[in-house]
Amino acid sequence: MTTRAEFISRIREQVQKTPGRFSAASARRPQHPAAEADTIRRELAERWPETLEAFRREFEGVAGVFHRVATIDMVPAVVSRIAHEREARELVTWHSAALGADLAPALGARGLDVHPMPESEPGGVAERERLRAIAARADLGLTGVDLAIAETGTLVLVSGAGRPRSTSLLPPCHIAVFDRTVLVESLRQVGVLLEAWHGDGRPPAAGAAINFITGPSRTADIELTLTRGVHGPKEVHAIFVEQPIRG
Amino acid sequence: MSDAELATPFRQRADGAMKDAFLQEALTIATTKFIGLRRDAFAGFPEGEALRDQARAIKEATLQHLDHHLETLIGNVERLGGHVHYAATPAEARSIIVDIARRTGARMAVKSKSMATEEIHLNEALEAAGITPVETDLGEYIIQLAHERPSHIIAPAIHKTKGQVAELFSRELKRPAEPDPEALTRIARGELREKFLQADLGITGANFAVADTGTVVLVTNEGNGRMVTSLPRVHVAVMGVEKVVPSFTDLMVFLAILAKSATGQKLSVYTSMVQGPRRAGELEGPDEFHLVLLDGGRIAQIGGPLREALSCLRCGACLNVCPVYRQIGGHAYGYTYPGPIGILLTAMLEGAPAVKDLAHASSLCGACVEACPVRIDIPRMLIDLRREVDDKKIAPWTERVAFKLLARLLQHPRLYRFAAKAGRIMQKPFASDGRIGRLPLFFGEWTRTRDLPPVASRTFQERWASEKDLQA
Ligand code: SF4
Numbered sequence: 131m132t133t134r135a136e137f138i139s140r141i142r143e144q145v146q147k148t149p150g151r152f153s154a155a156s157a158r159r160p161q162h163p164a165a166e167a168d169t170i171r172r173e174l175a176e177r178w179p180e181t182l183e184a185f186r187r188e189f190e191g192v193a194g195v196f197h198r199v200a201t202i203d204m205v206p207a208v209v210s211r212i213a214h215e216r217e218a219r220e221l222v223t224w225h226s227a228a229l230g231a232d233l234a235p236a237l238g239a240r241g242l243d244v245h246p247m248p249e250s251e252p253g254g255v256a257e258r259e260r261l262r263a264i265a266a267r268a269d270l271g272l273t274g275v276d277l278a279i280a281e282t283g284t285l286v287l288v289s290g291a292g293r294p295r296s297t298s299l300l301p302p303c304h305i306a307v308f309d310r311t312v313l314v315e316s317l318r319q320v321g322v323l324l325e326a327w328h329g330d331g332r333p334p335a336a337g338a339a340i341n342f343i344t345g346p347s348r349t350a351d352i353e354l355t356l357t358r359g360v361h362g363p364k365e366v367h368a369i370f371v372e373q374p375i376r377g
Numbered sequence: 378m379s380d381a382e383l384a385t386p387f388r389q390r391a392d393g394a395m396k397d398a399f400l401q402e403a404l405t406i407a408t409t410k411f412i413g414l415r416r417d418a419f420a421g422f423p424e425g426e427a428l429r430d431q432a433r434a435i436k437e438a439t440l441q442h443l444d445h446h447l448e449t450l451i452g453n454v455e456r457l458g459g460h461v462h463y464a465a466t467p468a469e470a471r472s473i474i475v476d477i478a479r480r481t482g483a484r485m486a487v488k489s490k491s492m493a494t495e496e497i498h499l500n501e502a503l504e505a506a507g508i509t510p511v512e513t514d515l516g517e518y519i520i521q522l523a524h525e526r527p528s529h530i531i532a533p534a535i536h537k538t539k540g541q542v543a544e545l546f547s548r549e550l551k552r553p554a555e556p557d558p559e560a561l562t563r564i565a566r567g568e569l570r571e572k573f574l575q576a577d578l579g580i581t582g583a584n585f586a587v588a589d590t591g592t593v594v595l596v597t598n599e600g601n602g603r604m605v606t607s608l609p610r611v612h613v614a615v616m617g618v619e620k621v622v623p624s625f626t627d628l629m630v631f632l633a634i635l636a637k638s639a640t641g642q643k644l645s646v647y648t649s650m651v652q653g654p655r656r657a658g659e660l661e662g663p664d665e666f667h668l669v670l671l672d673g674g675r676i677a678q679i680g681g682p683l684r685e686a687l688s689c690l691r692c693g694a695c696l697n698v699c700p701v702y703r704q705i706g707g708h709a710y711g712y713t714y715p716g717p718i719g720i721l722l723t724a725m726l727e728g729a730p731a732v733k734d735l736a737h738a739s740s741l742c743g744a745c746v747e748a749c750p751v752r753i754d755i756p757r758m759l760i761d762l763r764r765e766v767d768d769k770k771i772a773p774w775t776e777r778v779a780f781k782l783l784a785r786l787l788q789h790p791r792l793y794r795f796a797a798k799a800g801r802i803m804q805k806p807f808a809s810d811g812r813i814g815r816l817p818l819f820f821g822e823w824t825r826t827r828d829l830p831p832v833a834s835r836t837f838q839e840r841w842a843s844e845k846d847l848q849a
Contacts (some may be wrong), residue, residue, distance in 0.1 A: 131473075132672075137463035140676050141618065142444040148680035154437035157626040188643070250615065252656045262608075265844055282643040291658025295607045299600060305809055317644075321629035328590050328625065336654045338457070339607065340592075342648035347600040350640075351516035351532060353539050354407055355558035360515055361573075362600025362647065373582060 157321075164331035170314070176312040181280045182370060185313060188283030189368055192345030194359065202231045205307055209233075209272060210240035212305060218269030222301060225249045225292030228335070229274045229307065230375040242270075250294045262296060268336055271301035271363070273309035274375075276334040277323065278368070281316045284344040285368065288327075288366050290335025298343060304363040309371045361366040387734040400536050404706050407535045408697040414641025415694055415748070416725070428634050434664045436619075436688035440679060446588040446621045447670070457653025459666040467497035474580070474613055475506045477667055480591040480805060481611050481727040483508055483577035489595065490514035490603040491572060491582025492530065492691055493615045495673060496713045499580070509581070511572045513601040515565050522549045528707035528713070530693040531639050536706060542577050569601075579663065581604035583616035584690070585631060586668070589624045589654055591707025593668065596635065598646045604612045606651050612663040617671050619687040631690065638692040638750040674726045682761050686721040687799075688751045694753060695745035701738050708733060717745045729765050736762045802830040 160166040174181060186196045195210050213219065222245045226232035231334045234244045245264045252258050266272070273293065277286035285306050289295045314320055324340075327333035347362030358364050394400055419425045439446055445787060451461045464470035476707045486508055488494060500510040500521070512521040516533035520526065522545050527533030534542070539556045546554035546564055554564055581602060585594040593614045595602035606612050622628050636642040655662030678684050695704045696716035707715035712731070714722040717739055741756040749755070786793045 132463040132469060134461070137465070137672070138444055138448060139671065140672070141447065141466075141679065144676055144679035145440075145442065145444050148441075148684070154434040154441070156438045156623045158622050159626045184765065192642075192646075223716055247660060252660060260658055264576075266570075285505070286488055289659055289662070290656070292443050293548055294660035296661055297601065299603050304691045317629045319563045321626040324625040324629075333386050336656055337659050338652050340650040340652075341603060342650075343643060344642070344644045344646050344648075347598070348646055349515045349562060349599050351514070351519065351534055352537075352542055352558040353403075353560055354410060354532070354535070355539075357558050357562040360562050360599040360601075361513070361569065361604055361618065377544065 132222040139355065144241045158309070159326055160322050163248050163325035165324055167270055167326035167331055170319050170322055171311075173318075174313060174315065175310070176314055181315055182245070182310065182311045184280035184315070185278050185283060185307045186209060187368075188280060190283070191346070192283045193348075193366075194283060195365065195367045196343050197367060199369060199371055201307045201373045202233075202371050202375050203236070205231075205369055205371065206233050206236035209237060209270070209327055210242060212240055212303065213270055216269065216303065218303065219243050220264075220268040221245065221270040222247065222265045222273060222297050223272035224274055224294070225298055226292070228292040229272070231360065233272070237272075247292060262295075262300075265294065265296040265300045268301045269302045270305060270370060271297040271299075272305050272307070273298050275306045275312050275368070277314055278308050278312050279314055279317065279320055279342075284342050285366070287341050287343065288321065288335030289331060289339040291337075291339070293335055293337070295337075295341065296340050299362055300340065301325055302359060302363055303365045303367070304343075304346075305367040307371060309374045311374055311376075349355070379615040386707065386736065387711065390719065391705040391738070394705040394709040399538060400706055403535050403538075403705075404703055407529065407532060409705050411532075411640065411693070411697040415638055415697070416641075418641040418643065421641070421774050422611060422637065425634060425637065428630055429750050429752060432630050432634055433629060433683060433688060435622060436751055439627075440620060440624060440684065440687060443618065443679060447618060447625075449587055450621050451670075452593060453588070454653065454666075454668050454841055455591075457591050457666075459591070459653045459668060460667045463672075464497075464669055465672045467671075467673055470497045470669055470673070471499055471502040471617060473669055474615070475502055477665075478503065478508045478578055479506065479565055481665065483611065483823060485509045485572065485576045486510050486578040486580050486771070487513050487572050487576040487601075487605050487609060488517075488580045489582075489597060490517050490533070491580070491606040491615060492713060493582040493617055494580060495527065497615070497671070498675065499615070508578070511569070511576065513572070513605065514599060515562060515570050518565055518569065519545065526708065526713075527698060530707075532692055532693075536708070556668075559779055573589075573601075573604040573608050576609045577611060578611045579609035581605055581612070581614050583614050583620055583668075584635070585628055586616055586621045587625055587628055587650075587744070588621050589625075592625075592650045593652075594628060595649045595651070596632075596645045596647070597649070598640075598642075600647055601773035603647055603649050606649060606663070607661045611665045611667070612651070612654075613667045613669060615669045615671060617673070633714060635690055635692055636748045638690070638694040638748070653687070656840055674728075678725050682765070683721055683725045683758055685758060686718065686725060686755075687717050688753055689722070690750060692750060692810070694748040694750065695753075697750045698744040700740055700742060700744070705738075712736070717759070720755065721755060721758050724762055728821060732762065733766045736766055794836075794838065796835050797832050797838075801834070804832060 349360040503510045519534040528536045543554040636645045650805040651845040702716045732754035745755045
């Protein structure tokens with residue numbers, strides 16, 4: 131078996147004997163990512179309506195369904211309408227702490243079977259399997275959003291306690307709730323925020339996965355015919371809440 | 378491709394492909410569509426050109442310190458609780474992965490589309506060890522059921538009709554299947570959903586790995602990458618050493634151009650970034666995370682003639698625009714990586730002799746350089762490769778002598794004019810339809826895999842001379 135030392139020294143040998151083809155530099159990383167991230171957020175706070183409009187356009191362009199409500203209390207009505215139109219009942223949701231609001235009672239009152247995911251580590255393999263099975267048979271998955279990228283119509287979700295990866299993956303219909311605080315304009319800005327999460331700033335959650343979701347799951351593998359929902363959700367809804375969710 | 382198929386000369390494989398009417402049509406439709414989608418995506422993205430230059434610069438800068446970036450990556454993956462393995466050869470990579478599978482008691486492995494695992498022929502090794510590999514990308518799933526190989530880097534099953542897929546599904550899955558893409562996709566979703574939930578082992582490639590953070594990045598449209606990295610208890614990512622990028626800031630530059638070049642999307646549907654195994658508080662994610670770093674011929678090219686090919690993102694854009702690929706499709710190339718870049722990658726992984734015919738399967742038109750998001754100069758390397766094949770005496774001696782003679786002629790105008798006249802007379806018995814399809818004696822080796830253009834009845838020089846007379 132090749133060891134790390136052998137492997138790296140082979141590379142080093144090549145690198146040392148090879149002058150670069152041309153002088154080149156990697157991208158300039160922000161020096162103080164958290165500070166730069168704050169600046170970006172402050173600037174964005176002033177022009178969020180334009181950013182939101184751009185996001186809506188791109189999100190709809192990738193077959194996302196956009197909704198807009200005034201306050202978080204109005205979200206359950208939208209969710210239950212989506213459910214009823216699809217004759218769906220079972221819903222898994224991120225924990226209220228991860229969503230920023232407890233919508234389970236209101237959703238339950240509207241006739242949905244609501245399965246909130248636990249806030250902390252579910253004890254033991256059996257319990258994890260049980261929760262995963264619920265996500266696998268649910269019709270709807272309700273999540274929050276950590277970034278909404280206007281340039282590409284993308285939702286960014288960070289995994290962690292109370293915010294399982296499966297909620298946005300296994301059910302055929304994913305519904306994400308967001309507000310102006312997560313809107314960003316460009317992939318370049320996302321780069322700065324990711325650097326900040328990883329560096330001197332604070333990530334939204336401590337899980338091992340960051341997922342960029344740009345519309346519903348799709349394939350064109352059979353005769354180039356565009357088909358949605360091959361493995362992931364067939365539908366993705368984004369509900370924009372005008373009044374910031376966490377007040 | 379089987380050994381028997383590989384034993385067939387390239388010319389015959391290519392001929393076969395060109396006679397397959399459906400394949401021909403599918404290739405034309407697919408590549409034309411991809412070209413249009415790519416063009417539109419960049420047309421609406423004025424900053425694209427500068428980002429392409431920047432992406433290329435990042436690749437070059439990373440190669441100049443690859444040892445350092447890999448060490449950073451390794452350190453971070455281990456800090457996060459992952460394990461890193463080092464594979465000098467495909468055989469070593471296979472045995473590392475089979476060992477992990479055995480040790481963890483895995484019986485089924487779900488795979489998301491990965492050219493690196495195709496390259497090391499992992500499925501055969503897993504099967505031999507009693508572990509069932511399941512390809513989960515729809516196109517890969519189809520060709521796995523059909524026991525074939527991918528024909529396009531990003532659309533592996535474009536050579537199959539929906540009728541063929543329906544037939545395949547009914548036969549292999551023992552259930553009725555209508556020849557309708559939507560219905561067929563639904564069947565695959567159901568079948569594969571079971572596998573995702575049952576499998577013990579998830580195997581992926583990696584589109585990128587971020588050194589700074591120990592992040593492995595997977596780009597998919599179907600969501601299988603997310604399934605494979607979230608549901609099984611063990612995740613193994615197999616990655617060529619050249620896939621590392623220094624930081625998230627660099628990563629964003631690549632993400633901004635990758636999907637646009639491949640399918641014309643602004644981003645693929647899912648970009649999944651995973652950093653080590655499941656963390657405290659998480660419901661899903663593997664208990665074990667393994668990263669297998671693959672050499673397989675790449676490291677020698679850091680200082681070798683194919684260095685530029687190490688910047689390849691595997692987007693497939695150069696395939697779509699290549700006049701040769703568009704005619705013959707992926708299978709005719711005979712190796713894992715098709716198309717113009719595939720010839721270079723094959724030379725890198727299998728050695729130059731493997732491409733002694735393939736090196737000529739390019740018109741050197743340069744369309745690939747234009748399309749390539751990182752502007753890899755494929756034709757330049759193909760020319761170098763042809764020369765190397767020649768210098769290493771891989772080409773037959775007759776060919777080498779013939780080219781030496783030609784070089785002489787080209788340097789001596791009088792001799793050249795004389796030879797053209799002599800050739801015009803001597804070629805008479807062999808030329809037909811404006812080509813020489815077969816030469817006698819030992820020259821036959823040359824025309825076995827290609828046509829020779831005959832000397833024109835009036836050479837350009839002769840025409841040029843008489844035009845000048847006319848003008849004067
Ligand atoms: S060589 Fe360039 S165009 Fe071809 S697959 Fe690689 S990155 Fe894409």
